[in-house]
Amino acid sequence: MITLTEENYIKSIYQLGRYGTLTVSTNSIAEALETKASSVTDMVKKLAEKGYANYKRYQGVSLTPQGKKIAADVVRKHRLWEAFLVEKLNFTWDEVHDIAEQLEHIKSEKLINELDKLLDYPTHDPHGDPIPDKNGDIKKTDKTLLFNLAENTKGVCVGVKDTSSSFLKYLDKHKIALGSEITVVSREDFDDSMVIEINNLKMSISQTVANNLFVKEG
Amino acid sequence: MITLTEENYIKSIYQLGRYGTLTVSTNSIAEALETKASSVTDMVKKLAEKGYANYKRYQGVSLTPQGKKIAADVVRKHRLWEAFLVEKLNFTWDEVHDIAEQLEHIKSEKLINELDKLLDYPTHDPHGDPIPDKNGDIKKTDKTLLFNLAENTKGVCVGVKDTSSSFLKYLDKHKIALGSEITVVSREDFDDSMVIEINNLKMSISQTVANNLFVKEG
DNA sequence: ATATAAATTTAGGTTAGTCTAAAAATAGTT
DNA sequence: AACTATTTTTAGACTAACCTAAATTTATAT
Secondary structure (H helix, E strand, O other), rough: OOOOOHHHHHHHHHHHHHOOOOOOOOOHHHHOOOOOOHHHHHHHHHHHHHOEEEEEOOOOEEEOHHHHHHHHHHHHHHHHHHHHHHHHHHOOOOOHHHHHHHOOOOOHHHHHOOOOHHHHOOOOOOOOOOOOOOOOOOOOOEEEEEHHEEEEEEEEEEEEEOHHHHHHEEEHHHHOOOEEEEEEEEEOOOOOOOEEEOOOOEEEHHHHHHHHEOOOOE | OOOOHHHHHHHHHHHHHHOOOOOOOOHHHHHHHHOHHHHHHHHHHHHHHHOOOOOOOOOOOOHHHHHHHHHHHHHHHHHHHHHHHHHHHOOOOOOOHHHHHHHHHOOOOHHHHHHHHOOOOOOOOOOOEEEOOOOOOOOOOOOOEHHHHOOOEEEEEEEEEEOOOOHHHHHHHOOOOOOOOEEEEEOOOOOEEEEEEEEEEEEEEHEEEEEEEEEEEE
């Protein structure tokens, strides 16, 4: 049996390693889980013993195929529950993360499959993140950060990188949502801010905002 | 903060004490939770310290008003989740208990209130057990065990006492469900079995069955 | 290449929840 | 009332997950 804590470590390793990094550092895991590096070392040894992780002292960690499957399952559950909360229970996208952190550990294959069916097999969660399928496979889309768009190009908002409540509320306030069409009007060199047009209104956004919004070009 | 384990102990004390017993024995809690009496003693001391239980050595345990509120909340969540699984996710009444045992510990007031709304404020779970309201109040109905019915009296099935999968499947097989009208045709003295009529068919049931079916007389 | 800084691991200790075995209290029986 | 059986509690020990502080390894900079 796998414990709740083990699942959380595996999920962290998975998510930290998601953008190419072959191996994940002890410190980054500790930071992500708000725990201490020494605790991470302990757990990572255990995960390696159980066959979920590859680990050599001082060399970082990666997941075995078995570990990856577990991680993808947890992520799948997390995102399906988020979709459920928004679609069926009137939650907003800034309210769902913490509850999904709890729900993602519920063990029942039928439950998650029925949830999937009830929601009509969604491919993305309310933040635009893809939902892994039953096999753990994710079909990745060619999205880029708004920050990478050149002047006078357009994009459609397809996701957020920062899913913190404060950022999501900022977006709500300015009527920026998944599906919004955004045009980059101009870029400011000195502070990397940019002026965008959205809903026929021009507004200035900071580099931070532009670096946390995913868009699909064109 | 209250831990998952503490919640489970409190729920057990609540449910064991539900039929009148002023105080619940250490052994009965141990049996209900499949643990050892010595572990129960430890936990019960802690619950008393935290103000959730009344406890004097060798004298059994009861819940304080605070403890009762916690227990009723957990039971409310358990039964609402069971109703949800059956109503919205195509589960049968014999499949829901174990999953609800997990879901009952999810912490989110909004979640449970929205679930309540989605289900249109159900008063009973799929086994006929009443769902406590937000204040922890349960309106109890005047149900009795089928075993207590005299010959030639009728009752409507309104609940089950044993919620084990095997018993529920037995009922399914013989087309006995909540709402079924049952007539006691005759009673057998020597083994306490009885013959009942249901769906225009006569069948014999054992004492065990009659002692685990709740009916509303008349 | 060596010194220093940063990251990681080890060593030893804490807490929650559990267990077994032994001791103490209560209940039941003659 | 005294003996026995049952129930409950205590004592001491275990595991999972965590911590701090010290030691070790790797990385960085002169």
